Amino acid sequence: xxSFGGPTMGSTYSIKYARTQGxxxxxxxxxxxxxxxxxxxxxxxxxxxxxxIERFNDLPADRCQTMPAPILELVRVGEQLSQQSEGSxxxxxxxxxxxWGFGPQAREEKVPSAEALANAMQRVGHAHLHIDGNQxxxxxxxxxxxxSIAAGYTVDTIAARLExxxxxxxLAEATGELKAAxxxxxxxxxxxxxxxxxxxxxxxxxxxxxxGYGVSTSGDxxxxxxxxGHRYSHTFDARTGAPITHNLASVTVINPSTLMxxxxxxxxxxxxxxxGWDYAQKHNIGAFFVIRADTGxxxxxxxxxxxxxxxxxx
Numbered sequence: 170x171x172s173f174g175g176p177t178m179g180s181t182y183s184i185k186y187a188r189t190q191g192x193x194x195x196x197x198x199x200x201x202x203x204x205x206x207x208x209x210x211x212x213x214x215x216x217x218x219x220x221x222i223e224r225f226n227d228l229p230a231d232r233c234q235t236m237p238a239p240i241l242e243l244v245r246v247g248e249q250l251s252q253q254s255e256g257s258x259x260x261x262x263x264x265x266x267x268x269w270g271f272g273p274q275a276r277e278e279k280v281p282s283a284e285a286l287a288n289a290m291q292r293v294g295h296a297h298l299h300i301d302g303n304q305x306x307x308x309x310x311x312x313x314x315x316x317s318i319a320a321g322y323t324v325d326t327i328a329a330r331l332e333x334x335x336x337x338x339x340l341a342e343a344t345g346e347l348k349a350a351x352x353x354x355x356x357x358x359x360x361x362x363x364x365x366x367x368x369x370x371x372x373x374x375x376x377x378x379x380x381g382y383g384v385s386t387s388g389d390x391x392x393x394x395x396x397x398g399h400r401y402s403h404t405f406d407a408r409t410g411a412p413i414t415h416n417l418a419s420v421t422v423i424n425p426s427t428l429m430x431x432x433x434x435x436x437x438x439x440x441x442x443x444x445g446w447d448y449a450q451k452h453n454i455g456a457f458f459v460i461r462a463d464t465g466x467x468x469x470x471x472x473x474x475x476x477x478x479x480x481x482x483x
Contacts, residue, residue: 170354171195177206178320179216180344186331187338187354201330206343209323212237213315215263225305226263226312233306241300243315243322243428250318250432251295251407254448258436259407261297263312264289269412271403280396290410320346321385321431328427345386348427349379358479363421363457374468375457378479383427387434388419388459406439415441416461423455423477442469449473 173195174183184202188195214220218227225234247260268289270278281289297309315322320343327341328348338351340359349359358378363386377384389404389412404413420437424430433454437445442460446469449456455474460467 171198173199173202175203178210178214178323178344182206182343183340184327184331184342185340186336187351192336193334198331198334198336201334202327205323205326205330209239209319209326212240213243213319215314215316222313222315225307228307228310230310231306231308233301233304235303236305238303239322239326240315241303241305243318244298244300244305244313246318246428246432247313247315248295248298250436253452254436254440256294256408257406257439258317258432259293259295260313260315260317261293261295261311262405262407263314264292265405265407265410266314266403269403269405278396286410293407293410317387317435318428318432320344321383321426321428324348324383324427346383346427346431347379347385348383350381352380374459377423379423380479382423382425382477383430384421384423385427385430385434386419386421387431387438389413389438404435404438413439413441417442417445417458418461418466419459420445421457421474422449423457423474446471 170185171188172183172185174181184198210217210220212221215223217223221236221240225236228234244260250258268281268285292310292312294311297307297311299306323343324341324346325348327343328350331339331341338353340349341347347361349361352358358380361377361379361384363375363377387404405411406413417438420434422430422434422437424433437449437456440448442458446458449471453473455477456471457474458469460469
């Protein structure tokens with residue numbers, strides 16, 4: 170079994186694959202993977218001022234900018250998810266994240282004034298974006314944030330490159346989003362541990378088998394602040410301009426597309442334990458919910474998730 174990894178997107182990535190005769194050496198594969206990571210960073214990072222998306226974000230209203238195809242693809246996915254969630258999910262929430270203290274230009278974590286919130290909301294909404302040929306345009310001073318889908322896109326792109334190199338048995342992971350295909354060298358399936366969200370430690374909650382699917386978990390249990398006894402998550406409902414306040418702690422989605430798993434796990438987390446569950450059932454999305462309860466956490470999983478993850482293994 171070959172493996173390598175390193176830093177990416179403010180976190181890490183890791184690749185494991187079963188190397189058989191004729192397959193490239195890990196160093197060659199790593200060069201190919203890190204080219205993809207560098208492209209994503211240069212195009213989509215909100216933490217570097219020279220990225221394509223940050224140059225677009227700096228533009229005033231009624232401007233357009235030529236964009237690489239991957240950015241236009243993610244804008245279209247963002248629009249689809251926004252429409253499907255009736256506007257709760259939105260890739261233009263960066264002004265809200267900065268205002269509440271979670272974004273790249275954030276200063277302090279605090280509850281904003283009603284006036285400041287109303288001003289920020291004027292710059293939020295997917296309807297302010299449109300694509301014209303290979304240009305992305307805005308009719309308000311919106312700022313795009315791909316953090317809910319960029320890692321999933323990256324994993325899918327890496328997986329496609331591995332397949333192109335003849336590697337069909339692999340586990341590719343970036344910032345916690347992952348895709349696995351085939352088997353390990355010993356013929357056993359790739360096993361993924363889903364953790365129970367605890368603030369004090371990581372505890373494996375459930376082990377699943379993955380073959381040919383992307384897996385993404387979105388949760389509010391690592392990035393939040395508390396003020397006057399209220400807990401404020403870094404996950405926003407774009408319709409209200411405020412962090413989610415319900416008791417859904419995390420959602421894991423399994424999907425053939427890691428990009429869609431990434432976006433859908435965020436969408437379901439925003440919708441919450443009831444609306445999110447109903448949405449997953451209606452659209453046949455494999456989902457694993459972890460819900461806060463008085464006694465700790467309770468989990469809920471649907472048939473689509475059980476089918477795609479090979480049934481309960483623990």
